[in-house]
Every structure is written in structure tokens, then in C-alpha cells.
Amino acid sequence: MPPVASSTATQAASAQTGTVRYAPALTLLASLFFMWGFITVINGTLLPHLRSVFELSYFQAALIESVWFIAYFFASIPSALLIERIGYKKSLVTGLLIMATGAVGMTVGAIIPSYGVTLLMLFVIASGITLLQVAANPYVAVIGKPETASARLNLVQAMNSAGTMLAPLFGGYLILGRSKGGTADAGTVLTQAERLADAQSVILPYLLVAAVLVVLALIIGRFPLPALGAATQRSKVHEKTGSIVSRFWNHPLWQHRNLTFGVGAIFIYLIAEIGVGNLFVNFVVRPEIGNMTATEASHYLTLLWGGMMVGRFVGSAIMAKVDAAKVLAVAAVGAFVVMAIAVFSTGHVAMWALISVGLFHSIMFPTIFTLGIRGLGPLTEEGSGLLVMAIAGGALVAVQGWIADHYGLQTSFLLTAACELYILFYALWGSKPTHVEPDVAPVGNE
Known part of the structure; x- marks a missing residue:
């Protein structure tokens, strides 16, 4: 890594041409956003598949996603x-x-087959994605102008949505489309032999995914990524005296209201996004909603995630001119309205209402993230770690599974509607910074 104090002129030039300088790195990082979005949403087709193979309740199926988060x-x-x-x-x-x-x-869990091994391997995959999230999200947010951070992260997150859009097609064809449970009518009871055969349908898809990940690791290993520098280094300024508990509660991070409420916003948003994605197929196949097979329903799931991709491209353009918090507030209101329609209507009206929530959810995660780290300066790395940790909120999708088991699948989406109201609160008040730390321009290569 070149010395930080290379020259004042170099730093000034970097600030003026940052977009061009970091364009190759952002392009490569976009592929990471694509892959972790792709793999995460494969779970949307994997869950109904595993529910059939292992004869799981909604709660047990949702527990798979809980382990992931x-x-x-x-x-x-x-x-x-x-x-x-x-x-x-x-x-x-x-x-x-x-x-x-x-x-x-995952292929080992399919060969046995084993519910326990499947849970463990999903945990391993999610741990790898967590490492990518902690690194890539703050990187994209801080390498350009602070006022366009939300627009920049939304733009790159659009590639994440491209992955989420293609994953249902991939999973629908190679997992659900090649299994008896995925092509049978709702309510069909499979024999033991059919369940064992269905379990092995995940082997080819996950071997293909593994091969792509290894190739991508080799490419990144040879690519000169620019370093983030002092702008986001873990803060050393707070005193490391006193007990661990006192240091935690007295940490300067908690002086930033936008981060504190942002952690809650990420946590709650993930409950909404993952609940919709994972229960979508089960919702649409119901006779009173879409009355179709799981394979057919997975095609409509593509539209849900496709709406998120379109929304992020549009949101990126809008937030280049409009305050990000205002855009987030409008999205939260829209999401609440369509979720209410999905709960209290039936047939294709309910189905398309659930599909349309993807458009409103699209800008939420990247916008909350950039609003949450706004003004953190040298505390950015620690703040980003807290925001990524809050993604664990997706684990509470098991709560929605429990509601679905006891009060009905459609009723369970009232939980999603409630989550949208907290996002609205964050957009209108919680995202306003209370302290602003000085930023330092990133320099050098890693």
C-alpha cells in the first residue's frame, strides 16, 4: 500500500475523479452483490422444496431461514x-x-439426506456472505461524495436485485422443476422414494454455484482493490478503560441517532423482506390466491425481485436529486398500503399486491444503510458492522411462520405491514444525524 501522505495534489485529484478512479472496483464489487443476492433468494425456492422433502411445518421451514440470518x-x-x-x-x-x-x-446434505446438515451448511454460506457484506457495503458508501452515497449504494444494490430476480428462475428450473414436489398439485402427498429423489435435485445447482464462487475468488485475488484508508478505520480514539459493559454503553457510536435507530430499521426491514420472499410461493399456490403449482409460482417470485431491481435503478436516479430520507418515507407508505391489500383481499388482487411490495422495498436496505453511517467519519467501520449484524433480523421470519401456522398464512403478513410503519418512523425522524464526525478522503491501493 502506498504511503498515505503521498501528496496533497494526489489527494485533491482523487477527490475530483473518484468516480472514474473507483469505477473498475465498483464494477467488480457489483458481481459480489449479484452473487449474494442470488444465493440468498435461492432459499425462496429451496424452502418449499425442503418443506416437501422433510415434511416440515411452516415454522420448521421458516427456521431454515432463521439459521441463515x-x-x-x-x-x-x-x-x-x-x-x-x-x-x-x-x-x-x-x-x-x-x-x-x-x-x-449442501450437496452432502442432499445425498444423505439430512435436515441438520442442510441447516449447518446454510449457516456456513451465510457466514461467508456476512463477511462480504461487512466489507462491501461501507466501501461503496464512502468512496464518493457523502451526499450521493444512497444513490451510489442503490445503484450497486441493483445488481444484488438482478441476482435475486434470476435466482427464482434458476431454482424453479433446476430445483422445483426437477422434483416431484415442485411439479405436483398443492396437497399432493409424496412417497418416501419420491422425497429421497427430490432431495438430490439440489446437487447440480449448488455445485454450479460453488464453481462460480471459486472463479470469482480467483479474480478478486488478482485485482488491485483501492483501500478505504483513514475514513473508515476502526476508531481508536475512545479510551479502553473500565469494564466491557461500560465501554459498550459509553461508546461514541451511540451518540449518533441515525445509527442507533438505523440498526433497528435494518433489523425490522429484514423481517419484512425475508418474510415476503420466503412465504411468497406458499402464498401464491393457495387455491384462493393463485391456484398454481410451486414451479409456476416461482416465476411470479421473479417479478417480485425484478421490481426490486427496477426500483433501485429508479431510486438511484431520484436520490441524486431528492433527499434520501424523503424517498424512504414514500416507499414505506407504499409498502404498507400494498401489504394491507395482500392481507385483506383474495385472488390475483392479493397476489399482485404482494408482488408489488418489491418495488417499494427496493430502496430500503441501501438507503437505511447509508443514512445510518452518515456522519460517522472514522467510526464508519464499527457502525457498518453493527448495521450488518442487524441483518440477523431476518431470523425472526420464524415468528411469521408461527403466526401462519396458528392464525393463517395470509394473516401473517400483518407482521410485514407493521414493519413498514417503523421504516416510516426512521425516515421521518430516526435518520436525522445528531453528531457529525469529520471524514477523511480514502487513498491508496490494497
């Missing part, structure tokens, strides 16, 4: 420490290889 809680802090120790590029490579290991392990 619990990994964010346990892996976020170790990820931040690893990044601090070995740097961003090596951490990105490590994250990709961890994900590839988990993908290969």
Missing part, C-alpha cells in the same frame, strides 16, 4: 476483526471461499 449476528464482529487484520481484498476472497465450501456441503 442468525449467522449475520454471530459472524459480523468476527468479520470486522478479520478485515482489520488481513485487509479488505483477502477478506473478500475468504468470504467467497467460505460460501463455496457451504455450497459443496
